[in-house]
Amino acid sequence: MKDDMQNIEELMKILQEKKLTEILFETSDIKITIKADPIQENKPVENKSKKENKQIEKKVDENHKDILSEHVGRYRFIKPDGTPIVSIGQEIKAGEELGNVIAVGVSLPVVAKFSGKVEDIYVKDGDPVDYGKALIKVRIS
Numbered sequence: 393m394k395d396d397m398q399n400i401e402e403l404m405k406i407l408q409e410k411k412l413t414e415i416l417f418e419t420s421d422i423k424i425t426i427k428a429d430p431i432q433e434n435k436p437v438e439n440k441s442k443k444e445n446k447q448i449e450k451k452v453d454e455n456h457k458d459i460l461s462e463h464v465g466r467y468r469f470i471k472p473d474g475t476p477i478v479s480i481g482q483e484i485k486a487g488e489e490l491g492n493v494i495a496v497g498v499s500l501p502v503v504a505k506f507s508g509k510v511e512d513i514y515v516k517d518g519d520p521v522d523y524g525k526a527l528i529k530v531r532i533s
Contacts, residue, residue, distance in 0.1 A: 400424060457506060458514075458526035465495030467502070467527055470517045478528065482510045490528060493521060508532045 399417060403426050407415045417424040461467065469477045469491030478490045485507045492499040512529040515521060 400426070455531055456511065457508070457530055457532055459490060459502065459504060459528040459530060461493055461502065461521040461523060461525045461527055463493040463495050463500045464522050465493040465500070465520070466518050467515050467521045468492050468494055468499075468517055469502075469513070476517075478510055478513065480510050480513060483533070484508060484510060484530065502527060504530070506530065506532060 399422075403415050403417055403424060406412070407426055407428055412428065414425065414427045417426075471477060478484065484490065484504045486504055488504045489501050490504055491502045493502060494500075508530040510528055511531050514526050514529065521527065
């Protein structure tokens with residue numbers, strides 16, 4: 393039995409190394425056939441709808457812009473009294489302060505570079521942010 397297991401293991405090894413689909417081993421006492429699963433090549437399938445989706449996204453994105461962090465630190469948009477400086481649905485104007493990035497104890501303002509309506513706030517109050525991280529999604533007006 394031990395010899396049979398060794399034979400099977402050797403056959404499996406040969407099957408893999410030689411990239412065979414089937415191997416047959418036969419003696420007067422035993423007949424062993426091992427078949428491998430057919431190898432399927434992973435070829436990327438071109439999806440036409442992806443191109444269409446990208447075009448739709450571009451149209452949607454033309455109406456939206458993100459306010460980006462210009463600093464590394466923690467983004468704060470809730471005042472000490474608990475009221476938010478910016479909220480979803482709020483109309484904002486270029487030059488308006490939308491919170492602060494706190495870096496090494498220094499409060500650096502986040503200022504809107506364009507006017508519009510806040511559609512989403514990507515980060516939570518106090519979350520760490522990096523330079524260039526999107527903070528707020530705005531529908532341009």
